[in-house]
Amino acid sequence: MALSVSLRSSVTxxxxxxxxxxxxxxxxxxxxxxxxxxxxxxxxxxxxxxxCKLPIWMATNLKLKKKCHIVPPAWxxxxxxxxxxxxxxxxxxxxAMPFRFAEIAKIILDVASDDVENPDKIRSLLKDLREARQAxxxxxxxxxxxxxxxxxxxxxxxxxxxxxxFIRSMGVLTQLTRxxxxxGDA
Amino acid sequence: xxxxxGEETKLxxxxxxxxxxxxxxxxxxxxxxxxGRLLDHIRKQNETVQLLRADPDSSEEEHFxxxxxxxxxxxxxxxxxxxxxxxxxxxxxxxRFIVANPEIQERLSATELxxxxxxxxxxxxxxxxxxxxxxxxxxxxxxxxVPFTPPMILEPDKMRAVxxxxxxxxxxxxxxDGSTSEMEKGQISLTPYYxxxxxxxxxxxxxx
Numbered sequence: 099m100a101l102s103v104s105l106r107s108s109v110t111x112x113x114x115x116x117x118x119x120x121x122x123x124x125x126x127x128x129x130x131x132x133x134x135x136x137x138x139x140x141x142x143x144x145x146x147x148x149x150c151k152l153p154i155w156m157a158t159n160l161k162l163k164k165k166c167h168i169v170p171p172a173w174x175x176x177x178x179x180x181x182x183x184x185x186x187x188x189x190x191x192x193x194a195m196p197f198r199f200a201e202i203a204k205i206i207l208d209v210a211s212d213d214v215e216n217p218d219k220i221r222s223l224l225k226d227l228r229e230a231r232q233a234x235x236x237x238x239x240x241x242x243x244x245x246x247x248x249x250x251x252x253x254x255x256x257x258x259x260x261x262x263x264f265i266r267s268m269g270v271l272t273q274l275t276r277x278x279x280x281x282g283d284a
Numbered sequence: 285x286x287x288x289x290g291e292e293t294k295l296x297x298x299x300x301x302x303x304x305x306x307x308x309x310x311x312x313x314x315x316x317x318x319x320g321r322l323l324d325h326i327r328k329q330n331e332t333v334q335l336l337r338a339d340p341d342s343s344e345e346e347h348f349x350x351x352x353x354x355x356x357x358x359x360x361x362x363x364x365x366x367x368x369x370x371x372x373x374x375x376x377x378x379x380r381f382i383v384a385n386p387e388i389q390e391r392l393s394a395t396e397l398x399x400x401x402x403x404x405x406x407x408x409x410x411x412x413x414x415x416x417x418x419x420x421x422x423x424x425x426x427x428x429x430v431p432f433t434p435p436m437i438l439e440p441d442k443m444r445a446v447x448x449x450x451x452x453x454x455x456x457x458x459x460x461d462g463s464t465s466e467m468e469k470g471q472i473s474l475t476p477y478y479x480x481x482x483x484x485x486x487x488x489x490x491x492x
Contacts, residue, residue, distance in 0.1 A: 099373070099376065100369045100370075100372035100373040100376060101370055101372075101373035105306075106373070109303070109306050109307070113306075113366075116359070116362070116363075117299055117303065120295070120296065120299065120422035125355050127342075129345065129348065130345060130350075131348060131349060132345070133343050134349050134352075134353070135347065136329075136352070136353060136356050137295055137322070137325050137326065137329060137356055137360050138293055138295045138296075138356065139293055139359070155355070155356075155359065156352055156355075156356075159351070159352060159355060160348075160352075242474075243461070244460055244461065245459040245460040245463070245475065245476075246459050246460075246461075246465055246473055246474065246475045246479070247423070247460040247472065247473065247474040247475070248471065248472070248473045248474075249447075249472045249474065250471065250472070250474055254492065257447050257472070257492060261447065262443065264474060265444065265445045265446075265474075268474065268476070269443070269444060269445065272443055272460070275460075
């Protein structure tokens, strides 16, 4: 009752986006602003055209009002993503990606696609990357047992996708192993 | 890949506890001091914003500061509300179990405990007045233990699996299949809640 039904079973993508938006990103401001104290810390001063680091939610706010340009993070470019994609398709393990790359990439491509070079290519690379990693998560279910599963390099949004199914599967496996007669038949 | 510069701010700490509370099947210790400090901070920011808005000489730059401060206040209020609602949902779900167990009562604040007691009492008297008092005396119980059925008093399911990410090198823990696991910093693992319960209480892992 205190929590609506849609929130009870798992964390929602908008909530993950909220958490990801607290991270810092570089911007090129178009207005000036003195150093201001916010709840999460003091930011500024903004003196165009000097770059400055702000939380992503602040940067998106300013960008939507056309008061800044967002500098994409180092990993959001074609070369880096292409390299990761080739590694992803050639190795069986997950390659290292920033933990909240899906949320941050979505925010930046939605709000500031003009500040990113080649946004369509990046979108298609991200999509391919996502599909490659999803295929590996699906194979990971075969390694699931009742005690522990280690998932190196898996990212926030991907964990959220597999969460309901993996948790229930582990629950069923735990029940099966608690009852030795059933485990003997299986 | 991710650079965490120095320690986390109060807000980041609250976000971490909020996410832990959202994912954990059990009720975690209440962070009353942290909540109190952030609510104070919100109030102060609100007063500052009111002052700035009332001032007629605000320039356009001030306008942006006010807007950003207000947006941030709304964000923090949302996180605080969601945290409190998650705890409330779990408290109401396990109200009768809480009343019967002093160990879990230590993890609740005074107001939460009071609410749990009144809620449990309300539920019991409701069931009693609507149905149970018309039944024969032997079938009036709300705490019966019948073999092969789940218990009538719902308790938190510590066997439920959770995704845990280690924040530092963790001491070894015992897994259900008998082996031990020692998590390194940044390692993510899917495991039953009770395995990492102590690590979570010491802030060595976070739920993800």
